[in-house]
Amino acid sequence: MARRADHSREQLKALAIKTTQEFITEHGVAALSARKITGKMGYTIGTLYQVFADVDDLLLHVNAETLDGLRAHIETQRAASPQQGALRLRQLASLYVEYTNQHPQLWQALLHYRWAEDKQPPVWYQEKVSGLLGIVEKVLQEQVTTDVSRHARILWAGLQGISTLYSNRKFAVTGGGSLSDLVEAFVMTYVQGMRS
Amino acid sequence: MARRADHSREQLKALAIKTTQEFITEHGVAALSARKITGKMGYTIGTLYQVFADVDDLLLHVNAETLDGLRAHIETQRAASPQQGALRLRQLASLYVEYTNQHPQLWQALLHYRWAEDKQPPVWYQEKVSGLLGIVEKVLQEQVTTDVSRHARILWAGLQGISTLYSNRKFAVTGGGSLSDLVEAFVMTYVQGMRS
DNA sequence: GCAGAATATTAATCACTGTTCAATAAAAAT
DNA sequence: ATTTTTATTGAACAGTGATTAATATTCTGC
Known part of the structure; x- marks a missing residue:
């Protein structure tokens, strides 16, 4: 699969940040992982690295x-x-x-x-x-x-x-x-x- | 391989601590890993878990x-x-x-x-x-x-x-x-x- | 409207992590 | 000398972050 474009680059950034905030608030920063975040976002890990270093x-x-x-x-x-x-x-x-x-x-x-x-x-x-x-x-x-x-x-x-x-x-x-x-x-x- | 007994339990503990101190001083705590420590000690990873939780x-x-x-x-x-x-x-x-x-x-x-x-x-x-x-x-x-x-x-x-x-x-x-x-x-x- | 270029997304891969545990070999006890 | 105990190994497991080839979709120029 590929290009979905339900979110723009900026939307993706904002979504990742918001999702991470929610995750940290709920489970603490220690439990955070790239896969969990992107999973919660409805994306896979690779997408994260297109939007953040x-x-x-x-x-x-x-x-x-x-x-x-x-x-x-x-x-x-x-x-x-x-x-x-x-x-x-x-x-x-x-x-x-x-x-x-x-x-x-x-x-x-x-x-x-x-x-x-x-x-x-x-x-x-x-x-x-x-x-x-x-x-x-x-x-x-x-x-x-x-x-x-x-x-x-x-x-x-x-x-x-x-x-x-x-x-x-x-x-x-x-x-x-x-x-x-x-x-x-x-x-x-x-x-x-x-x-x- | 098995039992070597070149170090007592207490010696092993002290060795692990000393090795970790040296490692942290040299590379920082972020770079630390269980295998690196035991490797530096001349042991394998399993030994660490017999001496520390x-x-x-x-x-x-x-x-x-x-x-x-x-x-x-x-x-x-x-x-x-x-x-x-x-x-x-x-x-x-x-x-x-x-x-x-x-x-x-x-x-x-x-x-x-x-x-x-x-x-x-x-x-x-x-x-x-x-x-x-x-x-x-x-x-x-x-x-x-x-x-x-x-x-x-x-x-x-x-x-x-x-x-x-x-x-x-x-x-x-x-x-x-x-x-x-x-x-x-x-x-x-x-x-x-x-x-x- | 369509061919071709650009790219967002995936999924596999890599090298690593901490932890557990069956197998084993050596020491200790009998 | 034989049995019991145990220290040590090394493989296995499930996870980690990061990279990247393949691909499906959108965008661009005509």
Whole structure:
């Protein structure tokens, strides 16, 4: 058999991404395989490689949408209930937690993603990350004037560290309360430290 | 062929762990496979499963030794040049960075390890982690009195977050300087915040 | 409307993965 | 010396990602 053309190239891409998102949400990224995805799509494995370079490339696009989703969540929620001053950073952190709690499997897929030794993430992907970092930086600028970019990166990395260890249950004896407790304590304490 | 008995069960375990450590250090954890390890050991794949439950179990023991190594590094270095007051936490953080920089591949293998949905890490492993957390808590108690355990976890997670994002080059445009710069800024700022 | 070029899709193939297990040979026990 | 026990092998299994020749369909130019 051959050419069916029930889907255009772009439709196929979108379908693969959507199917992968659903699969990860349902079974986790560890259970994912190229054949399962294309099977679920109603295609066979070869088709995947016409649309994406490899499975990593597909996952990259899934992660990109996850980043977009976080950004959208932050922006719509901030528009809905704007905050002032120090509360803005707190809001940012809880929106992060909110989103990652809503999509734990997708977020884990993103955190778990590892770049090969030599390869760099593509520019368009890097831009999505730095876009989010930019939001943090912007809010941070209201609180502090020096080392904004460094502090933003530390906050961002700290969020991911807490989030990862929490969801991986790597927190030997889960003391310290819920994820949002930890994140809130982290952000509040760190901001306090920046200001002195 | 059969029974050779050039190695006891315990020797075999140690050999497998050592071989895996060497392999990971050389090629990274992603390239690891059961056959490569046993081949390098001078055995065939079946032998591995007599000594470890599966590849994950082997990796667990490798990670355990990595944790032991970090602990040993911290303890010997602290004995060699003891610090006072706020400097002790700073020293702890830079010993962490020092060790993870000395063994980047092994540390990545540890960070990258994911527990299956249902399975918990074994108690003896959890104790190694909480032992390290305990060191942080102990040093922290000199600085602060409330929420020590929570703050220790946040610091620990923060270190891992920064460390992971740095070594994975996930820091869109690597601003903010070296890993030790970031870690130092993180710890110092956070401690400052705790005290107010 | 039709011949020919272009291409989307399949299915087979390749080299690999982790895990299991019957067969076997050597050591230990009797 | 014979039997029991067991460490080790190597083949088998079901899966993985990736490649590619074959093919059936759509698209293009006339």
